[in-house]
Amino acid sequence: xxxxxxxxxxxxxxxxxxxxxxxxxxxxxxxxxxxxxxxxxxxxxxxxxxxxxxxxxxxxxxxxxxxxxxxxxxxxxxxxxxxxxxxxxxxxxxxxxxxxxxxxxxxxxxxxxxxxxxxxxxxxxxxxxxxxxxxxxxxxxxxxxxxxxxxxxxxxxxxxxxxxxxxxxxxxxxxxxxxxxxxxxxxxxxxxxxxxxxxxxxxxxxxxxxxxxxxxxxxxxxxxxxxxxxxxxxxxxxxxxxxxxxxxxxxxxxxxxxxxxxxxxxxxxxxxxxxxxxxxxxxxxxxxxxxxxxxxxxxxxxxxxxxxxxxxxxxxxxxxxxxxxxxxxxxxxxxxxxxxxxxxxxxxxxxxxxxxxxxxxxxxxxxxxxxxxxxxxxxxxxxxxxxxxxxxxxxxxxxxxxxxxxxxxxxxxxxxxxxxxxxxxxxxxxxxxxxxxxxxxxxxxxxxxxxxxxxxxxxx
Amino acid sequence: xxxxxxxxxxxxxxxxxxxxxxxxxxxxxxxxxxxxxxxxxxxxxxxxxxxxxxxxxxxxxxxxxxxxxxxxxxxxxxxxxxxxxxxxxxxxxxxxxxxxxxxxxxxxxxxxxxxxxxxxxxxxxxxxxxxxxxxxxxxxxxxxxxxxxxxxxxxxxxxxxxxxxxxxxxxxxxxxxxxxxxxxxxxxxxxxxxxxxxxxxxxxxxxxxxxxxxxxxxxxxxxxxxxxxxxxxxxxxxxxxxxxxxxxxxxxxxxxxxxxxxxxxxxxxxxxxxxxxxxxxxxxxxxxxxxxxxxxxxxxxxxxxxxxxxxxxxxxxxxxxxxxxxxxxxxxxxxxxxxxxxxxxxxxxxxxxxxxxxxxxxxxxxxxxxxxxxxxxxxxxxxxxxxxxxxxxxxxxxxxxxxxxxxx
Numbered sequence: 113x114x115x116x117x118x119x120x121x122x123x124x125x126x127x128x129x130x131x132x133x134x135x136x137x138x139x140x141x142x143x144x145x146x147x148x149x150x151x152x153x154x155x156x157x158x159x160x161x162x163x164x165x166x167x168x169x170x171x172x173x174x175x176x177x178x179x180x181x182x183x184x185x186x187x188x189x190x191x192x193x194x195x196x197x198x199x200x201x202x203x204x205x206x207x208x209x210x211x212x213x214x215x216x217x218x219x220x221x222x223x224x225x226x227x228x229x230x231x232x233x234x235x236x237x238x239x240x241x242x243x244x245x246x247x248x249x250x251x252x253x254x255x256x257x258x259x260x261x262x263x264x265x266x267x268x269x270x271x272x273x274x275x276x277x278x279x280x281x282x283x284x285x286x287x288x289x290x291x292x293x294x295x296x297x298x299x300x301x302x303x304x305x306x307x308x309x310x311x312x313x314x315x316x317x318x319x320x321x322x323x324x325x326x327x328x329x330x331x332x333x334x335x336x337x338x339x340x341x342x343x344x345x346x347x348x349x350x351x352x353x354x355x356x357x358x359x360x361x362x363x364x365x366x367x368x369x370x371x372x373x374x375x376x377x378x379x380x381x382x383x384x385x386x387x388x389x390x391x392x393x394x395x396x397x398x399x400x401x402x403x404x405x406x407x408x409x410x411x412x413x414x415x416x417x418x419x420x421x422x423x424x425x426x427x428x429x430x431x432x433x434x435x436x437x438x439x440x441x442x443x444x445x446x447x448x449x450x451x452x453x454x455x456x457x458x459x460x461x462x463x464x465x466x467x468x469x470x471x472x473x474x475x476x477x478x479x480x481x482x483x484x485x486x487x488x489x490x491x492x493x494x495x496x497x498x499x500x501x502x503x504x505x506x507x508x509x510x511x512x513x514x515x516x517x518x519x520x521x522x523x524x525x526x527x528x529x530x531x532x533x534x535x536x537x538x539x540x541x542x543x544x545x546x547x548x549x550x551x552x553x554x555x556x557x558x559x560x561x562x563x564x565x566x567x568x569x570x571x572x
Numbered sequence: 573x574x575x576x577x578x579x580x581x582x583x584x585x586x587x588x589x590x591x592x593x594x595x596x597x598x599x600x601x602x603x604x605x606x607x608x609x610x611x612x613x614x615x616x617x618x619x620x621x622x623x624x625x626x627x628x629x630x631x632x633x634x635x636x637x638x639x640x641x642x643x644x645x646x647x648x649x650x651x652x653x654x655x656x657x658x659x660x661x662x663x664x665x666x667x668x669x670x671x672x673x674x675x676x677x678x679x680x681x682x683x684x685x686x687x688x689x690x691x692x693x694x695x696x697x698x699x700x701x702x703x704x705x706x707x708x709x710x711x712x713x714x715x716x717x718x719x720x721x722x723x724x725x726x727x728x729x730x731x732x733x734x735x736x737x738x739x740x741x742x743x744x745x746x747x748x749x750x751x752x753x754x755x756x757x758x759x760x761x762x763x764x765x766x767x768x769x770x771x772x773x774x775x776x777x778x779x780x781x782x783x784x785x786x787x788x789x790x791x792x793x794x795x796x797x798x799x800x801x802x803x804x805x806x807x808x809x810x811x812x813x814x815x816x817x818x819x820x821x822x823x824x825x826x827x828x829x830x831x832x833x834x835x836x837x838x839x840x841x842x843x844x845x846x847x848x849x850x851x852x853x854x855x856x857x858x859x860x861x862x863x864x865x866x867x868x869x870x871x872x873x874x875x876x877x878x879x880x881x882x883x884x885x886x887x888x889x890x891x892x893x894x895x896x897x898x899x900x901x902x903x904x905x906x907x908x909x910x911x912x913x914x915x916x917x918x919x920x921x922x923x924x925x926x927x928x929x930x931x932x933x934x935x936x937x938x939x940x941x942x943x944x945x946x947x948x949x950x951x952x953x954x955x956x957x958x959x960x961x962x963x964x965x966x967x968x969x970x971x972x973x974x975x976x977x978x979x980x
Contacts, residue, residue: 213804214909215884258749269747271756272724293883293909293932294721297641298765298961298979302723302756306749323807350665352688352777393809395834399780452745458667463648484747485666524747530748530848539750543739548752550967554960567751 116175120197123165128203132152134516139198142185143245143443145495146505147530151178151467152194160278160286160315163199167313168284170197176560177282179309181222181253184245186448187529189256189308199313203254207231208316212448213320216275216292220294221252221314225259228319237321240267243525255314260304260359260525262432265483266391267322269525270316276318279304279311282556288383292318303551308527309562311439311555312465325356325391329401330419332428333408334382338362338466338478340412342459343383345482347407348388349455353400358483359432362462365477365490369431372438376431382414386482387432420470429456435479436490442475443492447504451515455485465489468510472503486524513538528566536568573627573648574605580617581609585655594635595650599643599941603609603630606650612730612738612769619767620736621650630975631763633674633702633911637709641762643941644748645977651703651767660770661744664689668727668744670772673704680773689775692719696865710760715879717907718811718829719776719888723759730770731758734969745770757964759774764979765968782811782829784860785839785853789823795887797890799843800906808838810831816864816903819896825861826853864903868914873936876914879938880923884909888930895919896925917943945977 117131130136131153140148143541152175157163170177176196183190207228211217212235219228225246229238241248241260249259255277257437260269274288290301304311335341341360348358361369366378366385378385388404390397405416408572421424439446453461462478465487469476475492489511493504512522512535522528522535548567555561563569577586589596593932595606622629623929629649632638638650653674661670664687669680676697680691694713695701701709703813707729710722719725728742730759741754758765765908791795796815803813803826812827826842828835842853868879876899884892886909896902897919905912909932920936927934936944965979972980 155772159882202730211885211887213887214884222743226631246811258753260747268720268724272720281956281960285956287960289957291931292885296881296883296935298761299723299756299759300957300964302759302962303753305756306753323809330746346665349667352778356858392830393837395837398833399831454663454666454668454745456663476617481747485745520745521748521750523749524745525749527749528751539743541738541740543733543737544741544751544754546737547733547739547741547754551752551754551964554963556809556966570901 117153118217119169120153120166123169124155124157124162128156128158130156131538139180139192142188142190144186144188144529144531147188147191148570149192149194149199151196154198154200154277156203158203160280163313164286165278165282166199166285167278167282171283171558172558174223174558174560176563178562179252179313181234181250182224182248182255184249185253185257185529186450186526187523187531189414189527189529191530194543201250204315207357210235211292212237214292215316217321218316218318219251220316221250221255223251225249225251225254225278232321236324238324239319240273240322241270243352244269244433251317252314255305255317256307256309257525258529260481260484260486262359262481262502265358265481266354271302274301274305274317275320277304277314278316279302279314281312282558282560290318306527308529308566310552310566312561326393327397328389328391328425329397329405330387330389330425330428331401332378332417333338333386334379334415335384335411335413338462339459341386342462342482344386344408344411344413345458346456347411349483351403351407353403355388355404355483356391357387358387358481360480360482360523361385361387361432361435362478364475365435365479368438368442368477369434372434372437372441374430374434376382376427378431379415387428423426432479435477439477439490439492443494445493445495447491447493447508448526449487449489449491449508449511450523451487451512451520452524453485453487453515453518455483457518458482458485461514465511468507468514472507474503474507480527484524509535530565533568576621576801577605577607580621581607581614585609589650594638595632595652598630598638598647598650599944603650604648604931606652608652608655610655612732615767616732616736616738618651622973623735626971626973628973628976631708631767633705634700636697637701637705640937641944643944644975644976647976653702653769656769661772664775667775668772669775670744670770671703672770673702675703677701677703677706684775685778688778690778691725691773692776693722693725694860694862696862698862701913701949703773705876707759707769707771708761708763711977714812714814714865714905715827716905716910717813722978723756725774726755726759726771727774729755729758730767731766731768733766734971734974742772746774752899762978763975764965765974767974779829781832781835782827782859783835783839784825784827784856786856787824787841787851787853789851790821793822793893796824797893800824802843804907806841808841810907812861812905813907814861814864814903814905816867818901819898825864827860843874846945867903868901868912869938871914875899875916876901877939878915878919878920878936880913880915880920881912881937882911882923882932882934884927884930884932887934891928892923892926895923912937936955950978
């Protein structure tokens, strides 16, 4: 055991420390495998105090660190830093307090997203953000990235459900920002959300809880083309309807899902399908549901199918949720993109994205949280072939530039991480990056918290 | 200073505060000048000059919220953004609008209304609010239970640091996690960190039905609160649920919005009245609870000298409100636990302590400047959280010229 390992072992339980190369390999990257870096050690603390002790030690030694939840991030945010230590929050998985009447709970950062909602089931409450990885991803990771999901069109992203948090600063100091009632003035907890572990480590979170909807109404509309499908989305938004989710799947996504175990009965002849869900009280469903159907028909829907019962609903969703997993069978590597465009530019964006990948001969199922204008093209490629890998990366970059050109952003919910660092100067004027660097220095003057992520370290 | 300002912005853009104007009396002193730059560039030039010379200034929309929150100290210049009132981006089909800071919120509301949309915020300053002021103050109003906080509605801003650096944060789309979310600390920062020059707001569809019913019972606080609690537990999911009045005689209002059938079904579930009390639910002609929300402000006088702003977990409201002295006048949103109360000055320490012990907060929002000075001493205890806020202020406003007294 080297000196670092000995020191860390003295700070936490020996079994909370991993230094064997075999174990460390698991922590080389998150779910974006473009970037890999083996950490010097992995520590798995159980309490805020342990995190504080570890960070105080690392700060004294000038060793950088990276916080990690479940490693499901898609932008390299949890990829270790060279010479750095990974702090895994996976063992901080306790729900500390639940206050049903006040609709809030205090949880440790390693609690898994659906584990919280499962625990709340008897109380008729849940945590609303529902990223695709929710059976695995941690709430701390959700906070780090400001995770969204299909249902955030109506219910909001993680930010909207975070009331307060405990943040351990890189020097080890423990801060309580906000709480069940938020903060009286400066919203510092809100600033920490989506900061990708670059301001410190979030160990506990006050989350807002949402009552479970009384009913769901789900429909699937199929269209000849992506354009028709996107126009239906604009029409629904224009009609003042707020579904809880609106998901687009393109032809390729339909094909791969229908050929897999996630088969959902999507019509193979369609150019795209739109999955729309409304939730709420039974009395508030009928008019919006007919308005959605009408909007789809006016844009030339080939077929509109309503979920008949909860099983049918689950089946329709299973297809959508299975796209990423299924795409993994098309090629050894998948690159899940994440950009956002104004909702009225969605048809144009999806059309141009298809051109970008088609022109490079890349297979790319396209799905989108259409209600938010959030596109997730999933580029399939073989990373062992340098030419293909380069094409995938180029296509990704071009897709995000299209999003910027249309007035959108380079990431809606996956974060900047390592992946999109070089695009930050294209998204923001130099003043914004300077301000962000100043903010980083306030929390982390020595630059040890996940350095090199989220904002480029140096002026371009 | 005046001649330098005139040189920079032109004589028309610089005035000495007219008696009776909202900026003539800033927390007990008079600023030397009120300036009205017409563009972002002019505002940046002014800030650079002010930083250089250490001129203390406070940004303002139309001046109507200047007397709120911690008292200002030594401000020489009011930076009025009321000439910057362009709509810079409007995309009703995407439910988004961007406006320069000085645009009255009322104009946003009118524009949105033409498309069947609304800005889902009802700030206590009502029609006097500006796009920038609404974000800087961060006060959402009583429809918060349904619509959330101001921070949930601001998609992006353009802003200037006190050294004139222009930056943008967020964007114009509803989901965006690129870079630090500087929008969050800026919303509610009351001009202490930067000067907002443009704000992009989310719009929402107007609900098909939006109605408010009032129960003026004259009942004591405990009865009102117990009915309010019952309404919350019935799962009526009101857009707003407010109680107001004095500890001995209160009223209750509920706002329901959504599909017509759904609103009426929920209306029919309202209990007729308080058991053994006269009075019944009367539908208000206007929607919303704004007039009742500003009651505590109107009640400020010698006997009720300070206005407190508080937030508590709803389950802790009863304990907190029971400590209000008899002469208090309050408004409280029972669904979110937020409210305001005009109270005698001496009751503040005990209420503050009670709020803190329930993991909420209670701060002085209005009243004489001396009382609002109390806040800094009492409600913001020393600690790493406060040090971080101060460090952030120092990093963004190193010359310390923005809104002195509010965060220092």
